[in-house]
Amino acid sequence: MILEKNEFMLYAISQNYKIGIKMKIAISNDHAGVSMKNTLKTFLEAQGIEVTNLGTDSEESTDYPDYAKKTALLVQDRKVDFGIVICGTGIGASITANKIKGIRAALCYNVFTAKMARNHNNANVLALGARTTSEDDALAILSTFLREDALGDRHERRVNKIKEIEKQNFK
Numbered sequence: 499m500i501l502e503k504n505e506f507m508l509y510a511i512s513q514n515y516k517i518g519i520k521m522k523i524a525i526s527n528d529h530a531g532v533s534m535k536n537t538l539k540t541f542l543e544a545q546g547i548e549v550t551n552l553g554t555d556s557e558e559s560t561d562y563p564d565y566a567k568k569t570a571l572l573v574q575d576r577k578v579d580f581g582i583v584i585c586g587t588g589i590g591a592s593i594t595a596n597k598i599k600g601i602r603a604a605l606c607y608n609v610f611t612a613k614m615a616r617n618h619n620n621a622n623v624l625a626l627g628a629r630t631t632s633e634d635d636a637l638a639i640l641s642t643f644l645r646e647d648a649l650g651d652r653h654e655r656r657v658n659k660i661k662e663i664e665k666q667n668f669k
């Protein structure tokens with residue numbers, strides 16, 4: 499049922515990405531996020547979105563910075579439209595992604611925060627916690643994140659201030 503709803507919501511994406519231009523998404527995860535990654539990847543591919551899997555496919559303990567960094571770098575290089583980073587809580591993955599210049603990673607835990615992350619913060623990476631968010635909720639969060647746009651105006655002014663701080667503090 500949730501999937502059907504999300505599929506409907508994702509129809510909007512095909513309006514933004516004209517025929518022939520596939521939306522591209524990179525996704526990565528540590529050991530805690532294997533199942534959620536697979537669920538989201540299957541869902542995105544069913545919508546015609548090209549997905550690059552940069553996460554581990556093993557549940558053997560590993561280190562989330564190694565994986566979140568890979569996705570953030572692809573977003574930074576504009577090789578993909580958006581990134582998704584997953585770890586147990588989403589905290590470590592989001593902290594890591596935000597260490598890469600140009601990345602605005604948002605740890606979203608419901609549909610409202612996903613909407614705000616795009617509307618107000620122009621987030622380009624979605625962080626999710628596989629141990630804190632159900633896979634059904636993650637699907638709804640992801641659909642909202644992809645469907646919503648940055649609103650501009652005062653929100654753009656604030657994001658530009660983030661970019662200024664980044665310029666002053668990142669190499």
Ligand code: RB5
Nearest residue numbers: 530585586587588589590
């Ligand atoms: C791994 O046990 C866990 O620390 C990691 O997945 C993540 O939650 C870190 O923020």
